[in-house]
Amino acid sequence: MTIRPPIAMLAELTHRCPLSCPYCSNPLELARAETELPTEDWVRVFREAAELGVLQLHLSGGEPASRRDLPELVRAARQIGLYTNLITSGIGLTEARLGELDAAGLDHVQLSLQGTDAEMADAIGGYRGGFTRKMQVAGWIKAIGFPLTLNTVLHRRNLHQLPRALEMAEEMGARRIEVATVQFHGWALKNRDALMPTREQAKEATRIVAEARARLKGRLVVDYVPADYHSDYPKRCMGGWGTTGLNVAPDGTVLPCHAAQTIPHLTFENVRDKPLSDIWYQSSAFNAYRGTGWMPEPCQSCDRREADFGGCRCQAMALAGDAGATDPVCIKSPHHAALQARAAAYAAGPDALIYRTAPGKPLPHIGNATTGPESRSAERITAGNG
Amino acid sequence: MIAPGAIPALPRGVRIHFDKLRDTWVLLAPERTVTLDPVAHAILSEVDGKSSFGEITARLADRYAAPQDQIAADSAGFLGALRDRLFLDLAP
C-alpha cells in the first residue's frame, strides 16, 4: 500500500478554554498548561508538517487565543507557506489581537456558535456573557475582513435554532457555515442522553439544510454533518485513517484523530521524540487502520469500503467495544438495529448536562452535574479536490 | 457563461500555492484544497482582479493559439465552478 502524505494538520495548541461546552471534542483528561509545547517546538512541528506535505493548518484547542504566542505562531506558519485557519470561540480575542493576527497573515477564521441567543449560548458554553462577547468579536472579524466560517454544533437542545444560525452567518458576512450535528466523542459521549437529537429533529435539519443550500447558492456555502446515529451509513472519518490529516495534542502527542486515545491498545508517538514524518509513515498507530487490509466483514467485501473506510474507529470502539469492527452506524453492522433503538432511547433521556472541566481539574461526577466545549466533526478535515 | 466584461478576482482567503512535494499548483481555500491542472493554473494566473473575463480569454487564446470562444467556454466552466463555491468573486 502506498501511503500518501497528509494535507491537513490540526494543532491543538492548548486544552485551556474559558468555555466548558458539554460536547467538547477534547479528551476527558485535559492537558495542563505546563505540558503544552513551547512556541519553538510548535514552529518546528509546522515546518516538519509542511515538508511532509501538509498544506492546511488548523490552529485549534481548547481555545487557541489562550496562547499568548498565537500571533507569533500564525506568522511562522504563514512564512512556512501553510494555509492558516484559526478555530476559535472568540472568547479571549480583542480587537488589538485580531489586528495582530491580521498583520501576521492569518488566512481564515472559524468561529463557533453555541446558540443563537445569549440564553442558549451561555447555557451551553457554561460562560455568562460569552454570547455578547462573541457577537462583538464577530463584528471585529467582519470589520477587518477576515474570511469567516460560522461553525454551529447542533444537538437536541438547540437544533430548532438552525434557521436563525443561517441568518446570523449571512449577517456576520460569513461565506461558509458548518452545520455539524454533535458527534459522540469526548465530552459529548458523556452527555449523550442530554444531547441526542430526536429522529424528527435530525430529519428536519436535513430538510432545512437542503432548502438553505438552494436558496443561498452563490452567497453562503452550507457544509453539513448529519446526525450519525440516525443515519444508515457511517462517515468517512478524518477522510480515512492516516490518509489525509493528523492531530497534534497540546503536549505534542500525534493522533490520527482527536478521539484516537480512546482506543486502548494503540500507542502514540510524540513530536518531542520523533520527526513528524516518521510518525506519519512508520508509527504503529497510524498504520493500524490504514487502507482496507484490517477490515472485517461486512466491510471487506463491501463496495463502499474505499468510500467510507468502514467508518469511525473510535465509534466502533465506543459502541461495539472493538476498534476494528464495522462502525455500528452502518446498516450492515450487526449492531446497527440496537444502536438505532438506543438512539431513540437516548433522545428521550434526561436533560442534565455535564460541563467540561478545566485542565488539571478532577473529572466531574456523572449524573449530578449541569454543563461543558465545541466538538469538531469527524469529517472536518477535508481535502483532495474537495 | 460569464459576461466578457465581468472581472474575476480571488477573494481574501483563497490563494494559489505551489505544492513542492506533489509538484503541482493548488488553490488553497477554507477547508479545501483544489489541485490545479496546467490549464486551470494558466487561467487563474491571468486572474488579477483588474482584467475582465474577455481580456483574460483573449490573452489565453493568443498565448495558446486556440480559438477564443473555445477558451472562453472552458474558462467559464472552471471559473463558474469556483464561483459557486465562493472561491471566486465576479464583479459585473
Ligand code: SF4
Ligand atoms: S459495510 Fe463497512 S464499508 Fe460497507 S458501508 Fe458499512 S461501514 Fe462502509
Ligand code: SF4
Ligand atoms: S468546544 Fe467549547 S469548551 Fe471545547 S474548546 Fe471549543 S469553546 Fe472551548
